Amino acid sequence: MIVDDLVRTPAAVADAERWTAHNYHPLPVVISSAEGAWVTDIDGKRYLDCLAGYSALNFGHRHPTLVAAAHAQLDRLTLTSRAFVHDQFATFCRGLAELCGKDLVLPMNTGAEAIETAIKVSRKWGYKVKGVPDGAATIVVAAGNFHGRTTTIVSFSTDPDARNDYGPYTPGFRIVPYGDLEALAEAIDDTTVAVLLEPIQGEQGVIVPPPDYLPGVRALCTSQNVLFVADEIQSGLGRTGTTFACDHEGVVPDMYVLGKALGGGIVPVSAVAANADVLGVLRPGEHGSTFGGNPLACAVAAEVVALLKTGEYQQRSAELGKRLHADLSALIGHGVVAVRGRGLWAGVDIDPALMTGREACELLAERGVLAKDTHGSTIRLAPPLVVEPDELDWAVERLAAIL
Numbered sequence: 001m002i003v004d005d006l007v008r009t010p011a012a013v014a015d016a017e018r019w020t021a022h023n024y025h026p027l028p029v030v031i032s033s034a035e036g037a038w039v040t041d042i043d044g045k046r047y048l049d050c051l052a053g054y055s056a057l058n059f060g061h062r063h064p065t066l067v068a069a070a071h072a073q074l075d076r077l078t079l080t081s082r083a084f085v086h087d088q089f090a091t092f093c094r095g096l097a098e099l100c101g102k103d104l105v106l107p108m109n110t111g112a113e114a115i116e117t118a119i120k121v122s123r124k125w126g127y128k129v130k131g132v133p134d135g136a137a138t139i140v141v142a143a144g145n146f147h148g149r150t151t152t153i154v155s156f157s158t159d160p161d162a163r164n165d166y167g168p169y170t171p172g173f174r175i176v177p178y179g180d181l182e183a184l185a186e187a188i189d190d191t192t193v194a195v196l197l198e199p200i201q202g203e204q205g206v207i208v209p210p211p212d213y214l215p216g217v218r219a220l221c222t223s224q225n226v227l228f229v230a231d232e233i234q235s236g237l238g239r240t241g242t243t244f245a246c247d248h249e250g251v252v253p254d255m256y257v258l259g260k261a262l263g264g265g266i267v268p269v270s271a272v273a274a275n276a277d278v279l280g281v282l283r284p285g286e287h288g289s290t291f292g293g294n295p296l297a298c299a300v301a302a303e304v305v306a307l308l309k310t311g312e313y314q315q316r317s318a319e320l321g322k323r324l325h326a327d328l329s330a331l332i333g334h335g336v337v338a339v340r341g342r343g344l345w346a347g348v349d350i351d352p353a354l355m356t357g358r359e360a361c362e363l364l365a366e367r368g369v370l371a372k373d374t375h376g377s378t379i380r381l382a383p384p385l386v387v388e389p390d391e392l393d394w395a396v397e398r399l400a401a402i403l
């Protein structure tokens with residue numbers, strides 16, 4: 001547990017527990033302000049944020065350009081619904097389409113909504129373009145996936161915590177082992193409209209597939225007339241040292257699914273991006289969202305796109321990522337069993353004989369570093385891309401100290 005000099009924290013934690021459903025098990029840290037890579041709690045203690053909102057805070061907390069864009073937009077126009085066009089919409093959509101190298105984008109709010117959008121568009125494309133018999137469409141997904149929490153999405157989760165007790169489940173999904181091209185090839189048939197994958201599986205513990213996997217998926221999808229849908233919600237937008245994780249293998253999916261960092265850590269913004277032959281299947285009234293593509297979201301997200309177009313954040317992530325992975329690898333055999341990842345994103349397997357991932361995160365929090373455990377003994381490190389080299393070294397020293 002956290003040190004005793006935290007005076008207001010225990011009561012605030014208890015209060016939060018009292019008034020909410022217990023669908024999370026947060027670390028007992030109550031944050032009240034933040035800037036860049038650092039957060040401060042209600043007792044004035046500072047922490048280096050090495051989770052960064054599961055990569056929603058790639059540009060750090062309250063990036064000045066993004067906050068300025070939000071303030072300016074708050075003073076002009078915040079919501080229209082898509083019943084009308086607003087003056088921020090085209091700028092954002094064009095910028096994101098260009099960043100993705102695609103014809104069109106469709107903005108939504110949360111990652112799960114964008115995945116639902118990708119599923120619907122893929123099915124419709126399958127019926128209208130590929131010629132799959134009505135109601136027969138299948139989508140191939142990977143074991144260990146995490147694509148969100150809706151009833152359809154958890155229908156193809158292999159995590160019992162995410163899936164159990166939420167049936168009846170949505171049919172039409174085939175699950176194959178992640179990284180296994182043969183299994184993927186066997187699962188695809190004439191009814192298959194899409195392969196939906198994370199290019200790096202984040203929630204599963206930052207699992208990087210074999211180097212030939214994504215190119216192999218691309219080749220299979222092309223030869224079988226199946227859409228390759230890349231869930232880059234966590235891996236995309238600079239996190240791995242390139243704009244998209246698929247870029248590392250030179251792979252271009254048919255559809256990008258984006259979220260998290262797209263909202264600059266200020267507003268929820270997600271989107272799918274694809275060419276007109278795919279996204280063009282949607283007609284008015286067939287899909288939408290009241291808040292999707294709202295003026296505030298577009299004003300912030302357009303600046304996020306502009307930040308990414310400079311390439312500065314991708315470069316930071318690539319360079320600092322090398323440092324992070326070198327430092328973490330040096331801990332293998334000293335309390336760490338394995339390290340995976342790319343750029344400023346690492347899954348660190350702690351020796352289960354020493355402690356659980358949760359215990360490691362509690363000890364790190366005591367020492368001023370925020371991280372999140374997953375699947376028993378793994379912790380994930382994903383600091384904001386604005387983190388400084390010495391801060392990164394400091395965090396790894398803290399990890400070494402608790403081990």
Ligand SMILES: Cc1ncc(COP(=O)(O)O)c(C=O)c1O
Binds near residue numbers: 054115146148198
């Ligand atoms: C790869 C991936 N897809 C989808 C989602 C769901 O996003 P959201 O929580 O915004 O619905 C997440 C969230 O962690 C994710 O990591």
